[in-house]
Amino acid sequence: MDWSSGEYPEKLVIAMKNFDTVYSAWDGEDLVGLICVMDDGIMNAYIHYLLVKPDYQLKGIGKQLVKRVTDYYKDYLRIVVICLTENVKFYEYCGFGLEEDKRALFITDLEN
Template structure:
């Protein structure tokens, strides 16, 4: 297995649906919206095993100071192969001159993000308005 990392905003709805549902994220039920949404992100890095999309990270930013990682997901069949870490490192490198990179982590992923250099912000709590269930 040789993973190829790409900088692209173009994905088929089918490959996004497969990847997002592999991690049981409800947004995978809206593949056409996901494909359109990818075009709106400032930074998107993806991981492919051949033609198979196996991971991605998507970020948005203000152009100078603040960046926000919205999606980071890796197909569970590829967990433990450092794909997520590589995607985070690519993003951190891209935003190395920014003053803040934020992520809202699910509780089960906090340890992973801490190992990647993120810290829980004291006095701050993530808040959402959403119709998604995961």
């Protein structure tokens, strides 16, 4: 799987252990997808990673992982996802919507 955090495997291992919720998809012993969520325990849940191996994309795995998260957090006030512009349509297909009066802001410096 190719994503920027993968360049920092030691940090990534710690991060994965600290997520509140992780669901995975397997083909035998091969990890083919995962979704990781952080939450505040009652109101807000944040999808941080949704990863599906390229050979397994467009087979419903990502949508099923998102559904497991939305089912699990159904009583929360909101589930938030920040994604690349190219992935917006996928999340809209899963029920997420853009809000005109809100924007995501970032400080991105994985070196520190």
